[in-house]
Amino acid sequence: MTRFEPHRFSVAPMMDWTDRHCRSLHRVLSRRALLYTEMVTSGAVVHGDREKLLGFDPGQHPVALQLGGSDPAELALAARIAEDWGYDEVNLNVGCPSDRVQSGRFGACLMREPDLVAECMAAIKAAVKIPATVKCRIGVDDQDPEESLFALVDRCAAAGVESFVVHARKAWLQGLSPKENRDIPPLDYPLVYRLKRERPNLTIVINGGVPGVDAALEHLANGVDGVMLGRAAYHEAGLLGEVDRRVFGEAVEDVDSFAAVERYRPYLARELAAGTPLAAMSRHMLGLFHGLPGARAWRRILTVEGVKAGAGLEVVDRALDAVRLALAAREERTAPAA
Structure with missing residues (x-):
């Protein structure tokens, strides 16, 4: 029987999709998969309607809140609020390429500021006892992914971060829409495998272009600790009914x-x-x-x-x-x- 770590299979945070109702549907299909909220800005968590933004059915556990932001103190406060609301993990978005996110100095543009990301993560880590994780790209624009990815991971690891979700594509901050950024930049799965090989003490979850459970199992066979599915898990939600048996090794029937x-x-x-x-x-x-x-x-x-x-x-x-x-x-x- 395989391990039961929630990160072994997760459903990606997706704006306008992975709201509380979506997560409750996904939970009836898989008891084990780690579910993520849509990205919520740290400012909204601190100043906004928390019941609307953070409330969720207790049957959704394990569930992670993804935060967007770049102010360490505000992120720390938002993370503490998330922990108080019962979330099992808080995740920092360092991968979203939208113009709105860039104008707020967070998301994928933070790939250019690894020291700031590490500062943010150190503040979050100091504020909460639940896992604090990072979801990132392999780089942006003209960055060398071998340098940008390892630089970000190493700085965050030095700040105490142990788990990373890596979307195995660059993000192009100018010239491509967020939708195009999910398809056009080429995938580099081998770089993420290499990251795991060379940083074996870290938990590395791979994301990007994964079409289903068969592909997820192939990625796991290549050494990463977990796989995150995005659009496939949403548009073909029925595939989640196989996850507990095939990915987590449970002796259960699939949920049709x-x-x-x-x-x-x-x-x-x-x-x-x-x-x-x-x-x-x-x-x-x-x-x-x-x-x-x-x-x-x-x-x-x-x-x-x-x-x-x-x-x-x-x-x-x-x-x-x-x-x-x-x-x-x-x-x-x-x-x-x-």
Whole structure:
């Protein structure tokens, strides 16, 4: 049986996607995966609506808060607040390439300021007892990744950081959009493998372009401590149902998409009763039946009917019926003639 460290498999922080409702869905698919919030700025945590920004269902553990910022004192305070709210880890974003993030002097542009990142991490480490981690790129713009990645990691390690999530691409801060920065700069997985080989005492998690569980297992076989999935885990959420068995080595059955919906139903019911619109939750369910007959009908019903005023669990049931009907039709077509 393999190890059970949460970092062995995680779902990436994704703006507008990995909110509290999304994380509760992902948790019913995998009990073991480490889940991340969307990035929240340290200023918002300190000065904003904490219930809205930080509140989460206790069933989501283990869950990490990703912070954006570059002021050590403010980050330390935000990290302490996160710990008080029950988060299991606090992570600093040193990888987001958006213009808005750059203008605030945080995200990927901090790859150019490893000493400042180390100062920020030292302040966070001193403020909390939970793990404090870094998510970074291998470099930005014209940096030499072999120099920029190792410089950032080594300075942060000297400040006491033991765990790093490395998106194995550069970020181009000018000329590419955030979306293009997720696809166009070439991936350099071997550099991340080398980082782990040469810094064996550190926990190194690889991220970027990982399409599914098979690829995650290949990365683990190459020596890294963990794998973080982003868009694949969102758009094809059903794949998370294999993670506990295949990645963590648990003697459990996979969670199929029908079972996931049933497990998610109590959460849906509670949130609907509290006034949360169905669409705020059902939008995260669109990828559950990816690749199966009826997937298009599932998405259409949730998208069209789920946004209507008063939409409730009956919409989810109609969408499930459409999938079952499509699956039955396929079985009928492929059944051998009597």
